[in-house]
Amino acid sequence: MNKPLPNSYRQGPDSQGRFGQFGGRFVAETLMPLILEVEQAYEAAKRDPSFDAEWRRLLTHYVGRPSPLWFAERLTAHLRANSAREDLGAKVYFKRDELNHTGAHKINAVLGQILLAKRMGKTRIIAETGAGQHGVATATVCALFDLPCTVFMGATDVERQQPNVFRMKLLGAEVMPVTSGAATLKDAMNEALRYWVANVEDTYYCIGTVAGPHPYPVMVRDFQSVIGEEAKQQMMAAEGRLPDSLVAAIGGGSNAMGLFYPFLDDADVRMYGVEAAGHGVETEQHAASLTKGRPGVLHGNRTYLLQDAHGQITEAHSISAGLDYPGVGPEHSWLHELGRVQYVSATDDEALAAFQLCSKLEGIIPALEPAHALAHVIRMAPQLPRDEIVLMNLCGRGDKDIFTVAKHLGVEM
Amino acid sequence: MSRIAAKFAALKAEGRGALVTYLQGFDPDRETSLALLRGLPEAGADLLEVGVPFTDPMADGPSIQRAAQRALKVGATLPGVLELVRAFRAGDGTTPVILMGYYNPILAYGVDRFCTDAAAAGVDGLIVVDVPPEEAGEIEPQARAAGLDLIRLVAPTTDDARLPRVLAATSGFVYYVSITGITGTRSATAASLEEAVPRIRKHTDLPIAIGFGIRTPQQAGEAARLADGAVVGTALVDTLAASLDEEGRARPETVGLVLEQVRALAGAVRGR
Ligand SMILES: Cc1ncc(COP(=O)(O)O)c(C=O)c1O
Numbered sequence: 001m002n003k004p005l006p007n008s009y010r011q012g013p014d015s016q017g018r019f020g021q022f023g024g025r026f027v028a029e030t031l032m033p034l035i036l037e038v039e040q041a042y043e044a045a046k047r048d049p050s051f052d053a054e055w056r057r058l059l060t061h062y063v064g065r066p067s068p069l070w071f072a073e074r075l076t077a078h079l080r081a082n083s084a085r086e087d088l089g090a091k092v093y094f095k096r097d098e099l100n101h102t103g104a105h106k107i108n109a110v111l112g113q114i115l116l117a118k119r120m121g122k123t124r125i126i127a128e129t130g131a132g133q134h135g136v137a138t139a140t141v142c143a144l145f146d147l148p149c150t151v152f153m154g155a156t157d158v159e160r161q162q163p164n165v166f167r168m169k170l171l172g173a174e175v176m177p178v179t180s181g182a183a184t185l186k187d188a189m190n191e192a193l194r195y196w197v198a199n200v201e202d203t204y205y206c207i208g209t210v211a212g213p214h215p216y217p218v219m220v221r222d223f224q225s226v227i228g229e230e231a232k233q234q235m236m237a238a239e240g241r242l243p244d245s246l247v248a249a250i251g252g253g254s255n256a257m258g259l260f261y262p263f264l265d266d267a268d269v270r271m272y273g274v275e276a277a278g279h280g281v282e283t284e285q286h287a288a289s290l291t292k293g294r295p296g297v298l299h300g301n302r303t304y305l306l307q308d309a310h311g312q313i314t315e316a317h318s319i320s321a322g323l324d325y326p327g328v329g330p331e332h333s334w335l336h337e338l339g340r341v342q343y344v345s346a347t348d349d350e351a352l353a354a355f356q357l358c359s360k361l362e363g364i365i366p367a368l369e370p371a372h373a374l375a376h377v378i379r380m381a382p383q384l385p386r387d388e389i390v391l392m393n394l395c396g397r398g399d400k401d402i403f404t405v406a407k408h409l410g411v412e413m
Numbered sequence: 414m415s416r417i418a419a420k421f422a423a424l425k426a427e428g429r430g431a432l433v434t435y436l437q438g439f440d441p442d443r444e445t446s447l448a449l450l451r452g453l454p455e456a457g458a459d460l461l462e463v464g465v466p467f468t469d470p471m472a473d474g475p476s477i478q479r480a481a482q483r484a485l486k487v488g489a490t491l492p493g494v495l496e497l498v499r500a501f502r503a504g505d506g507t508t509p510v511i512l513m514g515y516y517n518p519i520l521a522y523g524v525d526r527f528c529t530d531a532a533a534a535g536v537d538g539l540i541v542v543d544v545p546p547e548e549a550g551e552i553e554p555q556a557r558a559a560g561l562d563l564i565r566l567v568a569p570t571t572d573d574a575r576l577p578r579v580l581a582a583t584s585g586f587v588y589y590v591s592i593t594g595i596t597g598t599r600s601a602t603a604a605s606l607e608e609a610v611p612r613i614r615k616h617t618d619l620p621i622a623i624g625f626g627i628r629t630p631q632q633a634g635e636a637a638r639l640a641d642g643a644v645v646g647t648a649l650v651d652t653l654a655a656s657l658d659e660e661g662r663a664r665p666e667t668v669g670l671v672l673e674q675v676r677a678l679a680g681a682v683r684g685r
Contacts, residue, residue: 016547026516026543028472030568030593033575180478186469193471198594200570297516297543298469310490311521313468 009264009340012331017214017301020337022330025213026297030197035300038204039215041120046222051115058111059226062144063101065108067227069234070094070394074361076381083382090384092377093243094394095231095259098366104396105227105255106137106208112223114141117204124199125149127206128192130157130185130251131322131369132164133396134208139173149173152192155183157321164400182315185251185325189299209252210329213300217329224258231391232262243391245270245380249373250290250343251322253329255395260341270342273332274376276318277345287316289328290336290343303330319348319404320368322396346375352408354378355398367396368404416509416537417562417585420459421620421641430637432457432682433622434675435513435646437464437480438497439489440653445663446484449653449671450501454508456672457679460622461501462540462644465494465514472542474597476647479654483661491518491527495534502535511564511585513540516551524552528559538562538585546582553582566590567613569605576616586620587613589640591627597647600626603635610640630681637682645678 012019017039025035045051059065072092080089097105110127117125125147129135135151142149151168155177158165168175176195181187189212196205210217210224235243246263248256250273263269278286286292289304296305298313306314306326316326335341346354354374359365366374370393377392384390398405406413414422424431434453439446453461466484470477491514498510512531519527519541531539539561544551546565556563562585570593571579580587589609591601601609606623613621623636624644636643652674656667 025545025547027545028542028568028590029545029566029579030472030570030590032545032547033568033570033572180475181468190469190471194474194595197472198592198598200593294521296520299471300543305517307517307521309521310492311467311518312485312490313517 009335010261012334013214013218017218019331019334021295022303022333023214023217023301025300026302027213027300028197030200034200035213037120041116042215042219045116045119051119055112055115059108063107063111064099065226066230066234067096067099069231069238070096071238072362075358078361079378079381080386087386088382088384089386090244090381090388090390092381093235093389093391095227095391097227097255097393097395098364098397102133102137102140103399104133104137104367105224105258106134107140108226108258109220109223109254110134110137110141110206113206113219114145114147117206118145120204122202122204123147124203125206126152126192126195126203127208128152128185128188129208130188130324131320131367132157132161132168132400133322135173135175136164136167136171138206139168139171142173143171150176150195152176152178152188152195154185154188155179157184160404161321161400162403184316184321186313186316193299209254210257210331211252211299211301211303211327217301217331220254221257221261221331224254225261227255227258227393228260228262231259235391239389242266242269243389244268245272245388245390247272247274247373247377247390248393249323249369249395250275250328250332251325251369252327253332255393257329257331259393264340271340272376273341273343274373275343275345276320276323276372277347278317280347281345285317286345287318287323287325288345289326290332291345295333298327301330303327303333304336319351319408320372322367322369323372344376346372350375352405355405364394365398366394367398368401369396370394415560415562415585416507417460420509421586424459429683430640431459431622431642432633432637432679433460433462433642433644434458434649435462435464435644436649436653437466437477437484438494439466439484439487440480440650441483441657441661441663442487443493443497445667447497447500448668450497451504452668452672453675454505456675458675460509460511460642462511462513462646463494463498465491465512465518467515467518470515472595474595474647476597476650476654480650491522495530498536499534509537510535511538511540512536514542516541516543519552524555528555528561532559532561536561538564540564540566540588542566546579549582564588569593569609573612576613580617583619586622586642587617588644589613589621589623590625591623592625594625596625600628600632606636606639630677633678634681634684643682649674
């Protein structure tokens, strides 16, 4: 009874917040008591059926879950036409989290975290954001619950994600542009942590991915796992079996963990996390922490990081603001070292091509983040047997990206 | 006895608290940084904290963030900072030196080798901001084996239930972070310090130094009387920064201006 399965990949983290050597709680003493408080509150909330019921009510009636499982028929046909043989070209499905209210998967975990913040009696919410999707989701839920909200966003991202900046302001949030470093997601997270240290009494920090100090990686994963749980049931209903491959983009890794986690112990399901290769992983301009980084400690956890020989963190680059981060959630580092998940990458150009192909073939304009996942599907599916199934997390829609994409395509708007 | 323990014992005999200064290593360049370190003891600094530059100093405010940027721009690295301490130590065998920084550069260096090399360079203690007692296993055994003190931060948020755990993991002295906040942003009230210091004393015999937010000689004097030491960082870094030219390079007066400020702080700590 309750004995851990010897071969389960779903046991982590341990009581110290470790997935193998990864994870942990590397924060300054001022924050440590608060991190412990969040952990206790989360453990208590998990055991409280009314917490789960309220979260699920909001997912159904506010977010619009379950998100559909979509057989991408035209894309599948297109990739089959590009395959070398008659018997190649796997069937491609999308898990359509881009249809969620606010346009991405981020809101799944935001709702859970804001409900937790309320339980903890916190009266003010802060968040970091890259693409602005997590910022918009947080601002949205704060509007719903009448909580003041401050979103930290790198000045570079404020520039390239203007529509989301305006959305956050419309929703009543304060957007704080961060100018330190390269002024992107890493710097926004530094600044959010600094603000939190100074406002521990009343403030809850709503982290947007499976990173940060324990319990954030496990908590955000648990909330995002609704994606994989639904997908598993939907796939059984549609095909009577599990998919052969899962594919998801990796920024911090929350949409990927959410899809992968419920399948981790299904040995026949292969998994691919797609990092942003920017201008190419052989250049200095990419965000492929697992492909090119080394383990280190940043933002409260031990994980793979882009860093120089002396442990200084190097700047990431990606066309996608949501993937432009030099680290990755610790559970991914662990799954990478165990070899349970394959981590690959896609360049800016490959993502742009996938973005356009998806728009034309499926009538779905994807966000640039899942466009990276799609780029890998486009490479992979034509090589796979025709009777295989590939399930990709289409975790966000591309409205926020049309200006960026137009600029790259040389279109004046 | 370690240099840190010896220094606090000597000051206790003198009947006064310590002035602890913080400057970032290599800010704004190696030579200026070394000249500052060499000048500090004579100007009245009792213990020296040397900040190890890091790209992402999570607990530091804008002044020290910029100091780190300046230092990194001139090529500061952890091995470079150790070499800086070695050069200082060649001319000063008694003033305690404490490295303060973040964990990742130490991890990149290799924790074992770092502790051995730091002790050999003449470092006496470490403050690793992002390694709380919960993660002590990461570096405590190695630091102890090398004879380095591991100085822990105690914050206003460290409650009585947690305090013994934090203090048990501390050696050398206790660094009381007097505000909930990052460096260089605000100052604690005298009343909050008067409450906090006895609260910590109840749990430890180690010397207590108060840091974060001490800027003026008056504040330093009060903190050094109330506790066993006052740490001044951002105020010195600000003076240094204000003395630089447009390109962020030292001017001839840079070292003198910082040391002059240290003299004023030292005077107040000595009750003058
Ligand atoms: C649509 C979308 N996908 C993916 C990401 C990357 O985050 P994660 O890897 O945590 O899913 C973001 C982040 O902003 C996003 O907006």
